[in-house]
Amino acid sequence: MVHSASVRESMIASGVLDSLVLLVFIFRLWIRIRMQRVGWEDIWATIAFFCGMLNVTSNWAYLGKLKVGQVSTTAMWIYMISLTCLVWAVRVSIIFSIIRIIPARERLHIHGLMIVTFFLLTCSALVVQRAISCSYAYRVIQSSTSSPYFSCSLRPVLIISELAVGAIADIITVIFPLYVLRRVTLPRKQLRLLRLLFSSSIAVSIMCSVRMAFQIVPSLTSWAIFMTDIQVQCPSSGPLLPSRWLD
Template sequence: MAVDHAALFIASSVFNGLAMILTLFRLFFRLRIERLWWEDMWAAVMLVCGMTFSIAQLISFETVDYDTALVTAWMSSLAFTSTVWVARMSLLYSTIRVISPSSVLRKLTRVMTVVFFLFWATVIVLKTCWCVHNTKAMLTLGSEYLVCNLPKVVIVFQPIANCVSDAVLVYLSLKLLWRAKLPRRRHRMILTLFSSSILISMSSLSHAICQLMVSFEKGMYITFEIEFTSALIVCNLLVVVTYMYRVILSSPSGSLPSESEEDDDFTTPIRTNTATELTTIDLDVSPCTTAEAANSNLSSGVSSSFNSA
């Protein structure tokens, strides 16, 4: 059965637009409360990659020129890979933010950011090298657009890298959830991270299975769009869910029940202690006045000593 690329493009565009709106909301919200961090920077990179992918797809459906179609095929392929891996990087940094700074687990998680980046770079290099040195790999699918047919080595490496990275995200979430004394809001944050990791893992696994099944072309393109869209949406679940929880259940004063500084879900501005004692010094006092005041204090002190004697 042929794939209705036009219908698939329209459906994916709607969900991609929703995902980008969520990303913009997340960045604006964190910027407004002055809580931007590395996880949000990765989300901003993901937004750029997602917009590049959507624009490339739009052009590919409108153009009939081979060279233009070839450029958009490169743009969509690299933007897709970058979007999925940047979403994982954002989730990983969200996990780092929750872990205690003095914990050994936090140091190990920082090491995993390097591993994730190497996975991402390796996939990009493998795709680029193969498609550049094997021009016959660029085949026309119907009259829609061009796609690079990757070899089995690359197709197998991608799901392995995806499974390893997703397993790390799931393990870190479970490791934190096992802490029985975790504050309520922190527990909710980590549960959201766990759910996000599971969702992105399921979408990448389904896409990998369809890639390995050459005869299942329709499912491959459907799961391709699902993996991309889920990466965009899942990356922002943590901020959106915690924000909605605060809006729905917060008191009129804007605070949640049993709210404490230790139980921070990063949806409130940073609390600073501004109560300081100020000492006022009058600089317009003449030397004579100062001397008279000192003599007066000395006389009163002598009188009180005499009276007590």
Template structure:
């Protein structure tokens, strides 16, 4: 059963990796690469590294197993935190013209980097200050060491807090803008999948505290897979939504007019909307009713266009 679960988790990880590649390929093709895509690249690299070293550690022993353990120990959390940064900037991209939103995003991103640095330093100290575990491999010849209980609890707290921050940030920004119910539900549902990552993080922490080694690796693989899928879910759902809206409007009008998601979200404006990358047919979010920034209130006609 554990091996079957590992295979299932591996399939999910590969699905997350493929979604990330498709997302990046689409952004490159449409020339819409932005900050959140750079974090998605980091998540992709770390995710592939985690997948390879995970199986390398499983099928090797001795020095090779130790090296793969070290690489996996840092590639795995790096993937999760890169995904959080990508989701954060995906949300921020919608409201990037608002000065307060930009500042809040930068502050949160710095806080995430500090937390990630603290967790990485803790792992490095835990694994490196005493190397006796090199000489105590398990029955399969693989060396392994557990994080201390305080470190596990601290890691769990940072996971929960960071996910709550992302969801709260999105709710705060989306609360006051003009957005139809269907689009609002779609965006919030995609962002709320971070809750699933939090639940898996809690499960993984319990496995670490109880030293359930086989289950621990499965929980870590599952968290990695869910994180990668979540990283691209907002982009994928928005893209699919645009296609559905376009086809439905084309079917209703009987013409080949390209009706994008921007027309489904906002009413036509008297002047061309402001874009982030100079390319048309982007998702438009009308911030006329958004009162979170004085600059936005001073320019009520400004629209923000993004490609999710």
């Protein structure tokens, strides 16, 4: 059971952070468009941003209904799908930022595209997995009650599989920029950008782990929304922001 005070605190904190993220994201995107340097990393940062906004909004509805034991069906579906898309869009945005500074003739450029393909396929598989699991839960609930609300909780085996796949993706996201640093000779400005991206990949990995812990521990569930907001901020206003000067 989530206490109302904890819900209010998490919603206020996330609301303030949402406003800051929105302003920084608009500023970042405006500068990139003005300098005509919009790339795939910006597109995926935009996708992550909107997925994050959908996730936060649906999470508000989720937390608001928990105190009476009901969860909006629409909010639950949006929450489950947007959360998965958010996490993987952040990773794809970081990888595309690294690919952009690797010369096209380098084999690592192809390796980066292969990583992106792996991430997208994994994200699609996880979304389908969640959809099937929640559809089954929805049918079971609808057959036993006439309530328009339902709560979709993943089975332990699915949670473990998502944790394992996420850990592998985080390891790849951290190791890839290190490998590029060792194998590719880059100008000083691009080296600085690559170090920033490496820091970003570590930060995203830590936040993914903390957010997952908040979701697993019932007493900390309400603060998962706050960690999701911070994760939205990473691709929108993190190390990718100064990249316009480091190209």
